[in-house]
Amino acid sequence: MKENSLLSDLAAYLFSNSSDNGRTPSERELAEHFTVSRGQIREALAILEAMRIVERRAKSGIYLTTTEASVEAMALFARAGVPLDPILIYETVELRKIHEIKAAELACNRATEENYRRLRDILAASEAKLAGGEGLAREDRDFHLEIVRATKNSVFYRVCSVYYVMGEHRLPIYFADSARSRRSHEEHIRIYEALLARDGNLAQALMSAHLQGAESYWKGLIGGPATAAG
């Protein structure tokens, strides 16, 4: 990992060391605790503030935000190597299903030749990787995001990108299993064909079934929706 560990360490520290009203230690104290300069602390705090994790009140102090932090914050932590709460992983998969099934439908109406070409390229690259016995983490991400891109809704794309930023560390593990990679790849092919036929219902159904695989995988790994629904 090359990532910013101060950021996640700081966030963790703030959560553990804040008073009842959410007030955290001062910048100077934090700097001393982490043996870094105040500038470093301020840079990290600026990010945490942008992520709505803390609020900095001039001449008063730093306070934990009561509202929910952004998804970006989750992505940021995931990138920094902080293990994500299993419940959050499950919730993310549920949300991903909602997004990508709808994306598949929209893509059927809006995909251009350019999108189809890129999808073909990605499938070809996947084939090559499979032949070489390599994992499909990158290709999987590219395939799914290309479909979202085909919706021609850039905000949609931005939102969905986050999932893959979050899963950067986990995806390679998922695709380490070559049988799973092969099956996933074949499902991708069928989805591509449905998109090409512009069959919205079929594309939705195939995407739903495809993501069901990932959902089952994570459920099996973490305990399922009973926990998440609590």
Next chain:
Amino acid sequence: MKENSLLSDLAAYLFSNSSDNGRTPSERELAEHFTVSRGQIREALAILEAMRIVERRAKSGIYLTTTEASVEAMALFARAGVPLDPILIYETVELRKIHEIKAAELACNRATEENYRRLRDILAASEAKLAGGEGLAREDRDFHLEIVRATKNSVFYRVCSVYYVMGEHRLPIYFADSARSRRSHEEHIRIYEALLARDGNLAQALMSAHLQGAESYWKGLIGGPATAAG
């Protein structure tokens, strides 16, 4: 506006003043240009990097990122008072429909008494505001987000929050029209009743119709999907 204008100004400046390879002026040059200290520039750059807008390469320079910036970045700019590209607004509305219609359905299965109570409180507050001739911007946000919260999927909530952060400046304008506020409020009541009856299909349909209003409003204001689909 109290917000960080340096951040958006800086972002705009970086986009206008980067070379072919995406390299931007150095921190020292930026500091001089904006007549602030290097520390201020570094703080802003830290945020822009977290948002995947730029990449800072040690001892080399600052480079614009080629991939799509995060939704959070949009929210950040919106908060800073940067007018959002109309196309992005339209795309956001489309995405919001996808999210919230699904949220209404899920909420029918998962809403607890606590959620219902809060929804009632919000509706009561809306009523009071309407009687006083005030706008419903805050109550509208609270109502919609409470439904998302009722899905018991915190990631879902995080994602949807962004829309309202983005719309912080626009929503009050939308609700300045008292007739629109009144109609919106009545639709909220009907949605609440569907949720209470746990009628998923009805809730979806009502939410869809409700958001159609917002969609039409923005379409009328900016030109519609023809532009967005381009």
Next chain:
DNA sequence: TTCCCAAATCTGGTCATACCAAAAATGCGA
């Protein structure tokens, strides 16, 4: 003239220090 490599320069990363003004904590006096 062209090409390659060493030296000078530039760049982000980091730290220490200082000053401001307002908020927060303190303590004195009523």
Next chain:
DNA sequence: TCGCATTTTTGGTATGACCAGATTTGGGAA
């Protein structure tokens, strides 16, 4: 015990300096 003035703390900001690797530059060799 309470209220207010004083002291301390706190975030916001600026300046200056040093490091080490990346980049650029320029001169010498082919």
